[in-house]
Amino acid sequence: MGPLLALEWATIGFGAAGGLRLALKPPFRRDLAALPALGVALALAGLVVGALAVTVFVWQPWTLHVAAALVILAGAFLWWRGRPSYGRVWGWPPGSLGIGASLDAIDDKWFYRDQAAQFGPVFKMSQFGRPVLCVVGLARGRALLQEHRDALEGAALPYNRFASKGLLRYMPSADHQAEAPLFRRAFSETALAEREPALRAACRAGLDGLAQRSATHRDGIDIRPFLSQWAVEGLTGMFLGIDADDERSRRMGQLVQQLEVDRSGGLGWSARMERSLSAATQLLRDLAARESSQEPAHLLGALVRAAPETLQDEGRLRNLVLFLRLGSGDLAGTLTWLAYQLSANAPWQDAVQRAGRTAGAPQGVQPSDLGTRVVLETLRLEQSEYLYRRVVKPFTYEGFHVPAGWILRICVQESHRDPGIFPDPSTFNPDRFLGRTLSKSEYATFGLDGHGCMGASMVHFFGRIFVEELCHAYTIRTVRDAPPEHGTRHRHHWRPGRRWTVALDRRPT
Ligand code: HEM
Numbered sequence: 001m002g003p004l005l006a007l008e009w010a011t012i013g014f015g016a017a018g019g020l021r022l023a024l025k026p027p028f029r030r031d032l033a034a035l036p037a038l039g040v041a042l043a044l045a046g047l048v049v050g051a052l053a054v055t056v057f058v059w060q061p062w063t064l065h066v067a068a069a070l071v072i073l074a075g076a077f078l079w080w081r082g083r084p085s086y087g088r089v090w091g092w093p094p095g096s097l098g099i100g101a102s103l104d105a106i107d108d109k110w111f112y113r114d115q116a117a118q119f120g121p122v123f124k125m126s127q128f129g130r131p132v133l134c135v136v137g138l139a140r141g142r143a144l145l146q147e148h149r150d151a152l153e154g155a156a157l158p159y160n161r162f163a164s165k166g167l168l169r170y171m172p173s174a175d176h177q178a179e180a181p182l183f184r185r186a187f188s189e190t191a192l193a194e195r196e197p198a199l200r201a202a203c204r205a206g207l208d209g210l211a212q213r214s215a216t217h218r219d220g221i222d223i224r225p226f227l228s229q230w231a232v233e234g235l236t237g238m239f240l241g242i243d244a245d246d247e248r249s250r251r252m253g254q255l256v257q258q259l260e261v262d263r264s265g266g267l268g269w270s271a272r273m274e275r276s277l278s279a280a281t282q283l284l285r286d287l288a289a290r291e292s293s294q295e296p297a298h299l300l301g302a303l304v305r306a307a308p309e310t311l312q313d314e315g316r317l318r319n320l321v322l323f324l325r326l327g328s329g330d331l332a333g334t335l336t337w338l339a340y341q342l343s344a345n346a347p348w349q350d351a352v353q354r355a356g357r358t359a360g361a362p363q364g365v366q367p368s369d370l371g372t373r374v375v376l377e378t379l380r381l382e383q384s385e386y387l388y389r390r391v392v393k394p395f396t397y398e399g400f401h402v403p404a405g406w407i408l409r410i411c412v413q414e415s416h417r418d419p420g421i422f423p424d425p426s427t428f429n430p431d432r433f434l435g436r437t438l439s440k441s442e443y444a445t446f447g448l449d450g451h452g453c454m455g456a457s458m459v460h461f462f463g464r465i466f467v468e469e470l471c472h473a474y475t476i477r478t479v480r481d482a483p484p485e486h487g488t489r490h491r492h493h494w495r496p497g498r499r500w501t502v503a504l505d506r507r508p509t
Helices: 003-023 026-034 036-059 061-082 099-107 111-119 138-147 158-162 173-189 193-216 224-240 247-257 269-290 299-306 308-312 314-344 346-355 370-381 456-473
Strands: 122-127 130-136 152-154 386-391 395-397 400-402 407-411 474-480 501-506
Touching: 003 036, 003 061, 003 099, 026 036, 026 099, 036 061, 061 099, 099 111, 099 122, 111 122, 111 130, 111 407, 130 138, 138 386, 138 407, 158 269, 158 314, 173 299, 173 314, 193 224, 193 456, 193 501, 224 247, 224 299, 224 314, 224 456, 247 269, 247 314, 269 299, 269 308, 269 314, 299 308, 299 314, 308 314, 314 346, 314 370, 314 456, 314 474, 346 370, 346 456, 346 474, 370 456, 456 474
Parallel strands: 130 407
Antiparallel strands: 122 130, 152 386, 386 407, 395 400, 474 501
């Protein structure tokens, strides 16, 4: 073999190894681990294509010259495009659009913070090939959302297609203006305080069961199944006015859990989503038809009272079901981080216990009792991570040109670690909210514009009840720690590692 041919084979090998390295990055590996049949099919397809290519290269050596040239060109293009200064001539912000960096961002909790430290608070990156404008700083992000409202739309996730006008949070502004006030009013009419005794009783019963199990499990126990169940059952009560021991609550819980909102397609996915959503909206209609009492007021009842045509509006009912799915997932995530933060910060457990229980629906946007301050601080450090929008018209922002087709990510969690607003920002300190109400430009766990979270009070309410019930009668400590984990997409949330376990000990009475 001549030196040129050897060089060409080496180039092809180098290109194939680079491709394989990308294909085996942790997010893809986790996707494939969840779908082993697809993994085997892709591996076989890769082997067949590789063997065919080698056969063709040997049989027709000129194809090897072409393939090697293409590998060199592709490599050079990717390197050139991945340079942080790429796009400067068009006024684009700094930051790498490289594929490797993009995939690394999924598993690097500090990726956006570190990029901002390197390139400044406005930088670019890429998510699965699409350029993303990243902005750190809530005042900056808020100004951007206001100034360029017409150039931005909701960055809808694939499940959005299952509701006729889409999901409220992704609706174009005309539809949002028509639908949002109805939902906002129904949320505000939903009774929270009246459900408090039942919610607290269910929480106590669940914690009691966990403490009993904990006593016999030296390796600790997983608190998450209880938190998910409590979140789904509690929210189902508020949304539909049915108790956890009602068969229809169990059925709704099943249907909601079946909604695979983290997936973006695949064989059978649409059919399964359609089936579960149709069954869930039928259940809503049955419930609305049979409901005799509206007390305590629930979300479905409030919606139907204000707009009786809701029962014929499949898209609106599907919104309700999807709020239940997404809301219970986000709520369970928040409760898990609360348990995690309290385990890591034992003195705050004692402080909550000393402060005693409170009662009633949350008052104001940042209630000041200690239980809620623990929730506010946990949201600051953990569950609140980002806002996404789609750029539909080009615009210029802080001197940078942003083309249509890009995505906007406002980096909420990184903004919540600004030492100018939160001194010693990595320390868990619920008292930083004492005697201080922060503006949306400083603290924005629930959104920055007209698409703000309608479940914020519910999150504060459930969070406070959990914190108080936990700390009042128990202490919680980590038995086996595990580094935080992330899903396989940039828009998934961070959560405590799967192997994290706790011990729950009853406080002496
Ligand atoms: C009780 C559970 C929850 C319910 C029922 C709920 C409900 C909603 C609804 C209906 C919207 C859309 C508002 C609109 O388009 O006008 C929304 C948006 C939002 N929610 Fe929630 N949510 C819940 C939990 C959470 C949690 C735990 C977080 C944060 C940690 C959160 C953060 C947000 C944010 C940031 C938005 C705005 C999204 C955007 O602007 O793109 N939500 N929520």
